[in-house]
Amino acid sequence: MTDDAYLFLVDDPAETLGVPPAEVGPPACMETPAVRAWLDAQGVSALSPRLRLVSPEETEAIEEGAERLPVPLGEEELSRLRHRTAPQALAAVEGELLAYRDCAHGRDELLARALAAGVAPHRIAELTGEDLRAVRAAATR
Numbered sequence: 001m002t003d004d005a006y007l008f009l010v011d012d013p014a015e016t017l018g019v020p021p022a023e024v025g026p027p028a029c030m031e032t033p034a035v036r037a038w039l040d041a042q043g044v045s046a047l048s049p050r051l052r053l054v055s056p057e058e059t060e061a062i063e064e065g066a067e068r069l070p071v072p073l074g075e076e077e078l079s080r081l082r083h084r085t086a087p088q089a090l091a092a093v094e095g096e097l098l099a100y101r102d103c104a105h106g107r108d109e110l111l112a113r114a115l116a117a118g119v120a121p122h123r124i125a126e127l128t129g130e131d132l133r134a135v136r137a138a139a140t141r
Contacts, residue, residue: 004070005081007035008062009042009050017061018052024080027053029071038069055081111138 008018021030029035030046044051053071054062055078062068073081083094107130114124115138125132 003056004059005056005073005078006054006059006062006068007038007071008052008054008066008068009044009048010052010063010066011050013049015052018054018058019081019084020049020051021046021053023084024053025077027071027073027077027081029073032071035069035071042067053081055085058085108138108141111135112141115139 007021010017021027026046035046039046039048039051079098083091083098086094111124111128111130111134115121115135121132121135121139124130124135128135
């Protein structure tokens with residue numbers, strides 16, 4: 001396994017391995033000189049239906065001899081790629097986890113702000129569903 005994701009070309013656009021880069025953002029690497037030069041050398045555009053992106057753990061599935069290029073992805077880009085290529089049942093649960101992460105982001109700061117504003121700890125616990133101990137602990141952070 002490699003640490004890089006890979007751009008690669010498929011012969012048949014119906015191929016299911018990987019995803020078109022536009023479906024994950026598109027990733028920032030698509031604007032690098034190396035990727036643009038590789039696309040030019042292959043005679044394809046960034047929107048080609050033959051162009052795919054695969055995560056590091058899936059690179060071994062790329063067909064032997066396929067044109068490929070290692071590309072670095074940011075953490076968020078890699079997360080979107082993995083989410084997009086997960087089986088549908090897993091993707092649904094992953095979507096819920098991402099929503100949870102997004103709404104839980106800044107949780108401790110919000111709890112501390114509420115305490116500082118004078119909202120009673122038991123009321124914060126009631127409103128948020130957080131454990132009262134977690135609410136009180138936020139005051140010491």
